[in-house]
Amino acid sequence: GENVEQHPSTLSVQEGDSAVIKCTYSDSASNYFPWYKQELGKGPQLIIDIRSNVGEKKDQRIAVTLNKTAKHFSLHITETQPEDSAVYFCAAKPMYQFYFGTGTSLTVIP
Amino acid sequence: NAGVTQTPKFQVLKTGQSMTLQCAQDMNHNSMYWYRQDPGMGLRLIYYSASEGTTDKGEVPNGYNVSRLNKREFSLRLESAAPSQTSVYFCASSEGEDYEQYFGPGTRLTVT
Numbered sequence: 001g002e003n004v005e006q007h008p009s010t011l012s013v014q015e016g017d018s019a020v021i022k023c024t025y026s027d028s029a030s031n032y033f034p035w036y037k038q039e040l041g042k043g044p045q046l047i048i049d050i051r052s053n054v055g056e057k058k059d060q061r062i063a064v065t066l067n068k069t070a071k072h073f074s075l076h077i078t079e080t081q082p083e084d085s086a087v088y089f090c091a092a093k094p095m096y097q098f099y100f101g102t103g104t105s106l107t108v109i110p
Numbered sequence: 111n112a113g114v115t116q117t118p119k120f121q122v123l124k125t126g127q128s129m130t131l132q133c134a135q136d137m138n139h140n141s142m143y144w145y146r147q148d149p150g151m152g153l154r155l156i157y158y159s160a161s162e163g164t165t166d167k168g169e170v171p172n173g174y175n176v177s178r179l180n181k182r183e184f185s186l187r188l189e190s191a192a193p194s195q196t197s198v199y200f201c202a203s204s205e206g207e208d209y210e211q212y213f214g215p216g217t218r219l220t221v222t
Contacts, residue, residue: 036213044153044200046210046212089153093207096158096166096207097168097169098211099169100153100154101152103152
């Protein structure tokens with residue numbers, strides 16, 4: 001099956017700085033790459049996604065880039081705020097199911 | 111509009127006991143999923159139901175069974191709980207297999 005690796009596992013940034021989280025995947029059939037944010041005690045919530053026919057997608061302070069040749073995709077958060085503190089998961093979908101990365105715990109220091 | 115609801119929120123079982131985790135969605139979604147989340151391992155798919163009347167194994171199905179009771183409800187059963195099944199279980203639903211998944215709040219299960 002698909003293997004998704006996510007780095008770093010923890011990330012601390014000063015408020016206002018940018019944060020970047022990177023994921024790699026192994027199955028070239030993967031064609032859908034969502035990013036989820038999980039706050040303590042809650043279920044994951046989709047924040048942005050990208051499909052394989054697109055190289056970049058932005059939504060206000062959040063952007064995702066995809067490099068299909070290198071099989072990696074990244075989440076970029078600009079102008080970070082304390083409420084961005086959470087665990088972020090990437091995922092890849094080759095056929096019928098999603099495979100998730102192991103998560104990045106982001107802390108934004110005021 | 112409650113989205114995806116799960117019951118119970120917390121459960122403690124003894125080894126060998128059985129239980130059913132309940133999940134319901136009110137978004138008229140076709141697909142439903144059960145995941146487990148363990149520290150350092152992300153989310154792993156246990157079973158999914160692409161549409162009413164169908165179920166398929168995911169990455170880690172051993173020790174579990176599922177029932178897609180109707181379009182709204184998808185239950186997960188542990189027939190004989192083991193300590194290795196201590197985890198947080200999430201149910202999710204989506205319009206279809208290529209669409210955003212909406213997650214429930216989770217069930218924290220401890221097996222002693």
